[in-house]
Every structure is written in C-alpha cells, then in structure tokens.
Amino acid sequence: MMRFIFLFALSLVLVASCKKRVAPYAENRQMIRLNLHTEPPTLDARKATDTSSIGIISMCFEGLMKRGKNGTIIPAMAHGVETSQDNRVYTFHLRDAKWWDGREITAYDFESTWKTILDPKFPSGFANDLYILKNGWAVKNGELSSAHLGVKTIDRKTLQVQLEYPIPYFLDLVASHSFFGIPAHIATHFPKWADEAGPLFVGNGPYKLKKWKHHNCIVLEKNPLYWDSDVVALDQIELTIIEDSNTELNMFESGELDWAGYPLSTLPTDAIQALINDQRLNRYPLSGTYYYIFNVQEFPFNNVKMRKAFSLAINRKSIIENITQSDQTPATSFIPPTIWDVQAHFKDHDLEEAQKLFDEALEEMGYTKSSLPKITLTYNTSEAHHKIAQAIQEQWYRAFGIRVRLSNVEWKVFLDELSHKQFQIARMGGIAGFNDPMTFFDLYKYPDSSNNYSGWTNHEFTSLIELAERTPDIEKRKSLLRKAEEVFMSEMPIAPIYYYQGSYLKKNYLKGVQLSEFSEADFKFAFLETP
C-alpha cells in the first residue's frame, strides 16, 4: 500500500514534466523575453517616478525629443525645434504622427499633459522637474492659474515653450519621461485610462501595450502606427514580473529570458564574480555616484577636517576589487565621468593626510581619540550596502583606531531619519536625471532643499551655481560649475566612493539595444539575429 503511494507521488512529478516552451529565437520569431524586477506602480506618464514604470512607459510613449547614441538628443515627436536668441523660448514643430488609436498627435496633447502635472491638486511625484517652465513653481503652488504657465499651443502642430531662465540642457530634459505627452482626448474623459491594458490605454511609442496581468506579466507588440515603425524589427516583447534576482538569472540560464540585469532589474551580487570569470558579463558606465553623506550640522562632522579625514581614509580601490567586483571607477569627485572629465579632488586612500587631518580636527574640537563619542554609520538594509559599510568600518578603524558603529535600518525608516537629519554618516547614491552637472548640484543648492540631507550650505557655492544658471555662454557656464565643484569638494559634505556601473547578461542573438548612462534601455532598434 505504502509502496504504491510512493510510486504514485513519484509518477505525479514525472508525468507533469511537460515540454518547456521553445525559445522564439529558435522559431525564427522576432520576439524577446525580458524581466521587470517589480510591478510598475503606474503606467500613467504623469505620475511615474520609479524605474520599472518608466521602463515600460518609455517603450509605449515618445516625447518631443529622444536620447540617441552617445548622449545626443535627436528629434522624435517634434521634427524640428527653434530657439530664441536669449535661449528662453523654444518652438517645437510636431511631425505628422498618430496615437495608436488613430487620432492625430497635436501640440495641445503636450500642453494639457504638462499643465495637468503642474495642477496643484494633481498627484505627480516629479512635478518639480517642470518648474523650469515659466511660472511652473507658482502654478503648482496655486499662486497663478495654469494660463500663466510658459507653454502654449500656437497651432495644431506648433508648441511654444517659455523657460524661467535659460538652461543648456533643456532639450535633454524634454527627452526624459517627465516631458512626455499623453492623449488629451482620452485622459480628460477617463481618469482611470492607464490602469489596465485596453482600448483606453493609448500611446505613441514604438510598442503597444497588449496585455498587463498585474504582478505577473506585460506583453507589448509593435505599434504599426508609430511614425518610424519601419525601423522597428521586434513584433513582440514579453516581460515577466519577478522580483527575485536569483530566479531571474536561473530563467536566463535555462533559456526562458533573453536578458537579465540592468536596467530593468539587477543581477544577484553573489553571481557577479562567476559571470566575470566566464567572460559573459556586460558592463557599461552609468551617470551616477555612490557616496556617503556627512551630517554637517551635528558633531563631529560640523568640522570640515573631520569630514575630509573620513573621506580620505576610505580605500575605494579595495572596495571595488573585493566587494562590488564590478570594475567601477573609484570616485574622487561628485560629478561622474559620463557628464564631464573628472578632475580628482583628492587622492584615494591617502592615509597620511587623513590621519593628520583627524588629529587636527580632534585638537580643534578639544577631544582625544578615547574621549570621542561613538560615531554611527547608517544605511538601508541591503547586502551590498552592508558589505561596503563593514569594509569601510574596518578601514576607518585601521586609519584612526576608532570603531564606528553600523546601523542598518529599513528603507522608509532610513529616508525618514535622513530627512530629519537623525544621522552622522549615511549611505546615498543617485543616477543623473539629465546630462548636466546641475542634476547633482541642484541637491545642495540651498540648505533647506528637501534633498540636501547633509544640511551643508556655502554662500560661494550657491552664488556660483546661481550665476552659472543665468550664464548663456556654455564654456563660461562650465567653468563656473567647475569652480562650484571645487568649493563643494573642498568642504566635502559627502564622501564619494565609486561611480555606478550597470551590468547585464544578454543572449548573443539579441542585437541593437541602446543603453544610456541614465539607466535606460531603448529597445526601438532591437532585433534578433536569426540563424
């Protein structure tokens, strides 16, 4: 009897051993399979702030401009753009293109989208990206009506944009998802248009949303009405939604995915070294920096020498070689090399100088090594952050003979502590929103800016930044920003550690995917090289 039960169980498993699905590549189909690390919280371009939402939205929508290869900005929904002499007025000429329900794309679609984002009542998490539009801030704060916003439909195909002040990277901003347009004829009548795939969800990008099974999968298919549809080779993109990075890697290895890792998800840190050894890992630089923030309003990091000492004592090279293992570049400045050539502001692992500064700082503050109160390093719970923190804790111990306390806290608690400045040293990192140093300097422009977690402020820095913002001459502006960076680094409110890298695996037959340093992937030109 029992033997029978055992046999039955065994056979149950074996009988179920179905045939696995054949890879589309083997069937000569132009279809790829990707994985998203998390369900997109929304596919409404006016609300999305996270990478997975933006990833899908960028496939289904296209802005007036688009990021091309090597940081170039190319025309997209607009076929041309004119700039006024003072660089404050941009006039976009829209091309003859259609939403995928067949309606014409007009300048008004963009105007109404941007006005909605800046509506004081509309819940958009990135509305501040549009403050560059004339009166943007005042409109969002209810001080002016949306009629005063610097965006105007001249005629069906012409959109005029007025800026608060001239910025050289405006077209780069327009290419980002913050400035996408959505169909006004749908969004005004159906507030829930973006909740499900269906006739109401209408876009203008290279791919159409065909299916969206929440927390399960998303299927995109080629949009035949896309203005440049001749170059789109893929018929279908199938995205599974699986959070576990090990599972994603397993699926890639067993042929169920054509891509694993950046930018739609990440590879498990433990697997990186083996993948490097197999020479299968692809890497590319991202426009971002991993750094530690000092709380400059609190003891002991209100002392600039103390901040410098702690920053100089870090051995960045050793962290990259032994912990992150992804061939990142040690960071000796705030702005990553993808934005401009890095000028090293200090020497990595300069122990001698660090110890000297540390002793001087102690003396200035009237402490000795033994009387110095315990210092805490805070980071959000994650294996990668934890390993780096442990290594740096050890490096500081070797340099100064003091044991820094490590405190790892849950993500939202971490953000809460940062914003209330309840920390001494904290982990941070950020990817650029656009290709300009201002994407990083903006965070520290004013002491009360909500992103200035360190609380650092410097009059010279602020005036340099303000001056640069109002300087139309590109070279002059750049040199002002360079000076600002010098001031910033000489005060060291943050300790840069490394510049980010994206790493991913892909099948050899998948070609033409364009990766940008802003952690975006463009699948418009992707295709499968058939055998």
Place this chain on the structure above:
Amino acid sequence: MIRFLLKKIFILFLSLFMVASLTFALMQMIPGDPFTQEKAVPEEILKAMYHHYGLDQPWYVQYYRYMKGLITFDLGPSFKYQGRTVTEIIREGFPVSMTLGFEALILSIFFGIALGSLAALKHLKWQDHITMVIAVLGISIPSFILATFLQYLISMKFDLLPVARWGSFDHSILPALSLAALPTAFIARLTRSNMVEIMQEDYIQTARSKGLNSFQIVIRHALRNALLPVVTYLGPLTTAILTGSFAVEKIFGIPGLGQWFVMSITNRDYTVIMGTTVFYSAILMLCVLLVDILYCLIDPRIQLINKKVRA
C-alpha cells in the same frame, strides 16, 4: 450548536474590530510614509499627494473613514500601485495563493498522514527511521532553500519544469512542493506520535483479536483518534498556506497574496496593510471556527456547548 456558533461569531467580529484598530494604531506610529523616495519630493508636491489620498486629515477622520470602508468592503485605493484598489488586489491575489495553497495542503495532509501512519506501524523499524529523518529534514529546511534547490535540480539540471512564473499547472508544482514540505513533516510527526500511543490501547488489541487486518485497524480505529491533534493544527496551517507565502511567491514570481503582507509594509501602503491584515485575521478565525466544528464530527464525545473547546 446554534448558540455556540452565535457566540463564536460575535467573538470573531469583536476580534476583527480589535485587530483592525490595533493595525491602524501601529501604522500611524511607524516612521516613513508612502510617498517618500530616494530623491526627496518638495513640500508642495507631497501636500498634493497627501490631499489626494486624504492623509492630510486628522487621525480620527482617517480611522472613521477606514472603519466605514471595512464594513462596506470598500478598502480604498492602494497608495503605491495607483489605480488599483485593495479589494482588487485581494480578489486577484487570493485565488492564486489559494490554488497553490490547496495543492500544498492536499499534498501535506495526504503524505503527512500516510508517512506518519507508516512510521507508527513500523515503529522503531527502518521504515520508521527513514520517515522520521525525512520529517526532520522537512521541518528544518526552510521553504526558500528547498524552493531554490528544486528550481536548480528539476528546472535547470533536468529541464523538466519551468523555473518560475504562474499560469499553468506545471508552474504550480515546484512551489506547491516547497510549500508542502514543512506541514507534511509536521503532520507526519504528529500522526506518528499519536498513532504509536493509540496502537497500545486496549480497543486496538480487541480489534486485533477479532481478526481485523492492520489496514482496517488503522483506518477504522486508530487514525480517527490519532488525527485530533492534526485537525487542531490544520486551522492555522490552512490559513497560512491559503493566504500564501512571501518567500515562495517571491522566488517563483507568483502573483499571490502572500507577498503583499510584506511588500505593503515596505511601501508603507497603508490601505493595503490594513486590508490584508484584516483579511488574514478573518480567514484565520473562520478556519479556527471550522476546526471547532470538525472536532464534533471526528469525535462525537466532544460537545461544543458544555465543554471548553480549545480555540
């Protein structure tokens, strides 16, 4: 019986009310809110978000609105997954977890009782030892390790089943096995220890001397009594297994309810936290009530009204 049921149902609603209120209070206390993100959001934008979701109201207004929502089964929208309501999330997630849980439950009850009985009948023989080694392994190996191991062995090495995802019966086999391991082992051990005891009882000896074969003795006399503790365990087990497991659902990418219990807290998705907690409590209490009723059916000596019942 009716009086017992009414009393139980009254207690059930009272407990639900308390669970709901406690969760609400705890939620108000934890730091962080649904809209904080790495790149801080300016004050005026946060205000617009708070206003949109009614978080700018004083706590008692929020509490009242939320309690009213509970009664009318309108649990409100998710803060993180814009455009989805909590009711929708439960309605879509629960059937998935339930299907998977049901498979695991059947597997664990069937194999747990079978293995337990086998071990008891072959007490201290090799069958017993092997079964108990399996049971100890089943209890001590966490489901996520087993899940990863099964994924590696069955899907990657032997290429028999898909690595992950949800959609067909094939997709559910590995997660069901991973989920079933622990309860199977637990039930096997429970059954064995009770059965060993019961097999020494006089009435079993009587049955033997009447000439019944061991199969009949086990099924008709021993099992019935040996199963009482198992039934007690089934209440919480059913709830846990039907509402899904965070680890197994995460590893296999299953769109069930289990992941929401953890995810909603990480996201500070207030409405989802409340909705899933109350839903879980309701299911748990219902299952415990069912177990109480099951006692009567299995063992007629237990009377619900006069005797105290373990709940």
